[in-house]
Amino acid sequence: MYSGQIFKTTQASYRLKAKIAEGGYSEVWLATTRNWSKVIIKMPSLKALQRVARSEWHYYREHLWTEIEFLQRAQHDARESIIELLDVGSYDLEGEAFPFLVLESMETNLCHCSPPDNLATILSWFQQITQALGTVHRLGYQYRDLKRSNILLDANGEILKLIDFGALQPDDPNRLYAMAGTSAYMAPEQFTPASSAVSQTNSQYRYATDRRTDWYSLGLILFWLVTGEDYHPESPQQDRQRFMDRLVHLQNSDNTRPLVNSDQTWFAGPMLNPLSTHLTALLEQLLAKDRETRPESAEDILKQIQPWITPTLPKPTKPSIVRPWHIGLAMLFLLTLLINQVWSTTPEHNAIELPLDASLLAQPIPD
Numbered sequence: 053m054y055s056g057q058i059f060k061t062t063q064a065s066y067r068l069k070a071k072i073a074e075g076g077y078s079e080v081w082l083a084t085t086r087n088w089s090k091v092i093i094k095m096p097s098l099k100a101l102q103r104v105a106r107s108e109w110h111y112y113r114e115h116l117w118t119e120i121e122f123l124q125r126a127q128h129d130a131r132e133s134i135i136e137l138l139d140v141g142s143y144d145l146e147g148e149a150f151p152f153l154v155l156e157s158m159e160t161n162l163c164h165c166s167p168p169d170n171l172a173t174i175l176s177w178f179q180q181i182t183q184a185l186g187t188v189h190r191l192g193y194q195y196r197d198l199k200r201s202n203i204l205l206d207a208n209g210e211i212l213k214l215i216d217f218g219a220l221q222p223d224d225p226n227r228l229y230a231m232a233g234t235s236a237y238m239a240p241e242q243f244t245p246a247s248s249a250v251s252q253t254n255s256q257y258r259y260a261t262d263r264r265t266d267w268y269s270l271g272l273i274l275f276w277l278v279t280g281e282d283y284h285p286e287s288p289q290q291d292r293q294r295f296m297d298r299l300v301h302l303q304n305s306d307n308t309r310p311l312v313n314s315d316q317t318w319f320a321g322p323m324l325n326p327l328s329t330h331l332t333a334l335l336e337q338l339l340a341k342d343r344e345t346r347p348e349s350a351e352d353i354l355k356q357i358q359p360w361i362t363p364t365l366p367k368p369t370k371p372s373i374v375r376p377w378h379i380g381l382a383m384l385f386l387l388t389l390l391i392n393q394v395w396s397t398t399p400e401h402n403a404i405e406l407p408l409d410a411s412l413l414a415q416p417i418p419d
């Protein structure tokens with residue numbers, strides 16, 4: 053692949069501009085449409101394909117098809133906080149056809165930014181990520197790879213979208229699965245083989261994961277949102293202190309909603325303030341070692357933070373009551389209108405209006 057290369061679908065052509073990422077399976081390019089809109093093109097990684105035998109290329113094709121099929125369903129059913137799939141095409145690589153995805157372009161991923169410095173935005177980000185996972189689960193899948201690089205942010209820092217759906221598996225608590233995920237974000241059941249784990253056909257371990265596995269990774273993201281630190285690289289004691297520091301910082305940035313007293317410690321409850329109590333309780337539920345005790349659904353999680361989420365819908369208007377100052381304001385408005393009317397009919401004022409010559413409009417614009 054090279055910058056300037058044209059990728060065609062039945063609907064449009066796209067010109068590759070720059071490679072922005074290369075993962076285990078695919079490479080991701082910034083591209084432009086004919087009218088210069090930015091899009092993202094995701095295709096199999098050439099380097100990765102060259103490393104494996106040709107007989108294994110079909111895994112790469114299937115990975116992309118899993119993603120395409122999920123995104124097509126998600127666009128239909130409910131695409132809340134899920135990246136938009138704009139187009140799909142096929143290109144030839146050494147005589148084999150591979151699909152490529154054309155995606156809406158977002159600004160950055162959450163690895164390249166700090167968490168928001170105010171509580172309202174933290175909760176909004178958390179809500180959007182939870183909703184995205186809720187959509188994945190509602191469509192019958194478990195995601196298993198929630199991490200900061202798979203969550204994208206728009207240029208205003210307001211809208212978040214989940215990406216990277218090639219490794220989706222059906223959400224079936226009675227099945228065992230091959231290992232999947234990214235170590236720093238894995239739930240215990242993602243790296244601890246299930247007891248009946250060794251498959252009959254080969255010696256690979258199997259893992260008992262389901263949609264609740266995603267809630268553990270969501271807990272790690274929530275931890276990062278409130279502390280600004282990743283949970284795993286540091287010892288728990290340091291993390292607790294950071295959590296506290298961040299809560300105190302939030303308390304200072306939002307005086308009307310104090311969060312916690314600085315002499316309290318994380319998970320040493322009960323905390324006095326209702327929000328820190330709820331956030332701590334929610335983190336404990338999400339990060340529970342036993343997936344059976346984690347929340348059931350996105351709705352169960354969102355219910356717990358609902359009272360603190362700033363409503364995005366306009367508030368219902370109250371029935372109007374006429375007060376004396378309303379009449380005063382109306383009279384002032386009428387008076388202003390009257391003065392304006394008198395002013396606009398004076399000859400001096402009319403004099404600055406230019407006459408409109410229709411023949412001027414018909415003349416061609418000089419080069």
Ligand SMILES: Nc1ncnc2c1ncn2[C@@H]1O[C@H](COP(=O)(O)OP(=O)(O)OP(=O)(O)O)[C@@H](O)[C@H]1O
Pocket residue numbers: 072073074075076077078079080092094135155156157158159160161201202204215216218
């Ligand atoms: N729509 C998009 N807009 C902007 N950047 C994107 C978009 N899609 C992907 N990226 C960038 O490319 C990176 C890799 O994308 P993606 O996770 O889909 O590929 P991947 O090959 O499956 O990655 P990995 O195997 O590393 O998880 C993302 O972390 C993000 O930085």
Ligand SMILES: [Mg+2]
Pocket residue numbers: 075201202216
């Ligand atoms: Mg990824």
